Amino acid sequence: MTNDVMVRVEGLRKSYGAVEAVRGVSLDVRRGQAVVIIGPSGCGKSTFLRCINLLEEPSAGTLQVGERSIDFGKRHTMPRGRDLARFRARIGMVFQQFDLFPHMTALRNVMSGPVIVKKMPTAQAEAIARDLLAKVGLGAFTERYPRELSGGQQQRVAIARAMAMEPQLMLFDEVTSALDPELVGEVLDVMKQLAAEGTTMIVVTHEMNFARDVADHVVVMDGGQVVEHGAAEEVLLQPKNPRTQAFLSRFHGSIAART
Numbered sequence: 260m261t262n263d264v265m266v267r268v269e270g271l272r273k274s275y276g277a278v279e280a281v282r283g284v285s286l287d288v289r290r291g292q293a294v295v296i297i298g299p300s301g302c303g304k305s306t307f308l309r310c311i312n313l314l315e316e317p318s319a320g321t322l323q324v325g326e327r328s329i330d331f332g333k334r335h336t337m338p339r340g341r342d343l344a345r346f347r348a349r350i351g352m353v354f355q356q357f358d359l360f361p362h363m364t365a366l367r368n369v370m371s372g373p374v375i376v377k378k379m380p381t382a383q384a385e386a387i388a389r390d391l392l393a394k395v396g397l398g399a400f401t402e403r404y405p406r407e408l409s410g411g412q413q414q415r416v417a418i419a420r421a422m423a424m425e426p427q428l429m430l431f432d433e434v435t436s437a438l439d440p441e442l443v444g445e446v447l448d449v450m451k452q453l454a455a456e457g458t459t460m461i462v463v464t465h466e467m468n469f470a471r472d473v474a475d476h477v478v479v480m481d482g483g484q485v486v487e488h489g490a491a492e493e494v495l496l497q498p499k500n501p502r503t504q505a506f507l508s509r510f511h512g513s514i515a516a517r518t
Contacts (some may be wrong), residue, residue, distance in 0.1 A: 265290045265428055265459045266311065271320035271331075273306055280306045282483035283320070288428075288476075291457040295470040295491070298480035299506055304463045307480070308432050311461065312350050313343060325349060325427050348376060351421030352430040355437050357413040359405040365392060365416045366401040372424045384423070391419040395449045411442030415449055422453075429453065429460040436465070467510040471495050479503045 266288040273281040281303045288294050296304050309315040311322065317331045327346060329336050338346045359368050369388035373379040379387075392398055395415040405413050414434055421429060431450065435443040447469050454460060454473045464470060470477055474491040479500065487500040498504045 263289045267323040269321045272318045274318045292475045293454040293460050293473050294476045295462045295474035296478045302480045303483040305432050312352050349427045351426035353417050353434050355433045357417045364402050369420045369423050395419050410438045411445045414446045431462040
């Protein structure tokens with residue numbers, strides 16, 4: 260792997276019995292790059308993302324994150340136990356649901372990973388958590404519990420919690436899909452800020468304007484495969500594959516209006 264490539268996926272497959280959800284996907288992501296994955300529901304986007312974090316064990320292919328490489332065609336190469344925990348610690352992931360600890364304040368939620376996983380001193384973890392909550396616009400909400408926060412605020416806490424582990428890579432899986440429309444923008448703004456700061460990120464989303472504004476590279480999946488990929492404006496405004504054209508046809512009015 261060249262020094263500027265953070266993630267390299269080659270021929271990744273994931274099957275559930277006779278159903279193959281991911282069918283030979285390959286992808287390179289450079290350090291500091293924002294890659295957005297789009298496509299119709301059920302096309303394998305989220306499964307592919309979960310395979311990168313090893314929340315799903317791929318059936319075949321190779322995966323490299325940083326200097327760690329795994330060949331799923333060979334037996335006994337899947338990390339286990341502490342090795343798996345170390346692998347996942349370098350990857351932050353934010354899901355559709357916020358999954359915050361309900362009995363912890365926003366501050367304690369963000370501190371939890373560094374304290375529990377990294378064994379970081381409490382005072383150091385608290386300083387990092389306060390900085391991150393301020394960064395996502397929640398500096399005044401440190402002592403609020405999840406039930407006292409809006410959905411958008413909870414999702415921003417979830418992003419801060421993932422960032423507190425100082426990951427090499429951030430994965431976002433449809434993080435705005437469970438939010439009321441008026442709350443989507445505040446979460447996307449945080450993600451735009453992270454991208455502008457050079458955070459390496461892979462984002463699964465249906466927010467096409469966000470994809471156009473933020474993505475260095477857009478990947479289109481359909482039927483578990485990559486059907487098209489390239490620069491954001493090229494793919495979103497001038498798609499070549501018929502399946503990409505069909506998927507994007509309902510978005511083109513709003514995307515084109517931004518030109």
